[in-house]
């Protein structure tokens with residue numbers, strides 16, 4: 283479905299030029315202007331007609347326009363006040379379906395703002411992208427209030443999120459993203475699609491909640507992987523020795539303590555966390 287604005291909007295590049303908005307490196311700004319690409323990204327969460335979407339960093343609003351065209355109600359958090367007049371025009375053109383929160387996304391409770399089920403869609407600023415992502419993966423209650431995450435990362439980060447065990451990219455991010463979620467790279471995006479083009483390639487990761495393994499405290503899993511991958515070249519008996527009971531748990535599960543964190547599968551980390559939580 284495609285909902286057109288009630289007031290015709292000029293092409294985004296023109297709006298940006300008219301407002302004299304230039305990209306700020308400090309705020310991680312790389313803008314997307316290609317409407318077809320933006321519509322493809324907005325289609326990744328599935329049918330958004332009438333759905334609520336939380337967007338971090340709308341900037342001048344390219345992705346926001348695509349989400350609104352897809353019929354979503356959008357709540358967008360933007361730190362850069364220079365973008366607010368452009369976003370206000372967008373909200374008017376789409377009959378108030380866009381709410382802009384001028385704040386730092388790190389200080390925002392998205393669950394409370396959305397007030398019900400919602401999707402998260404964002405071309406994330408690289409400086410807070412991973413911190414926001416791990417926060418969305420770590421709620422105590424599961425399934426979370428969000429129904430899907432559709433997030434643009436640098437390709438290297440996206441590869442770390444979906445990495446299988448035993449690969450160089452496999453680490454804490456992969457375990458946190460995979461132990462109770464399905465995570466996949468949905469689309470690679472060439473650097474030339476952005477203004478200005480970043481130095482590296484990007485990719486969109488799509489994540490949906492999966493069933494949660496029983497009897498696992500997410501805080502224990504978080505601690506274990508933090509220690510294990512914090513010293514990834516060390517043997518487990520060394521990297522995990524600061525966690526009470528961890529060496530005994532390795533033994534009880536038949537996990538060789540001379541192995542390294544990157545050889546421990548997601549299921550093995552989960553089993554370790556479960557045993558330590560008893």
Ligand SMILES: C[S@@+](CC[C@H](N)C(=O)[O-])C[C@H]1O[C@@H](n2cnc3c(N)ncnc32)[C@H](O)[C@@H]1O
Nearest residue numbers: 309312313314339340341361362386387405407
């Ligand atoms: C990569 S740009 C994406 C802009 C736009 N969504 C697009 O796709 O063209 C990242 C956006 O996040 C904003 N931003 C950076 N840090 C932020 C933060 N902590 N909280 C909210 N927005 C932030 C930037 O101002 C910028 O607009």
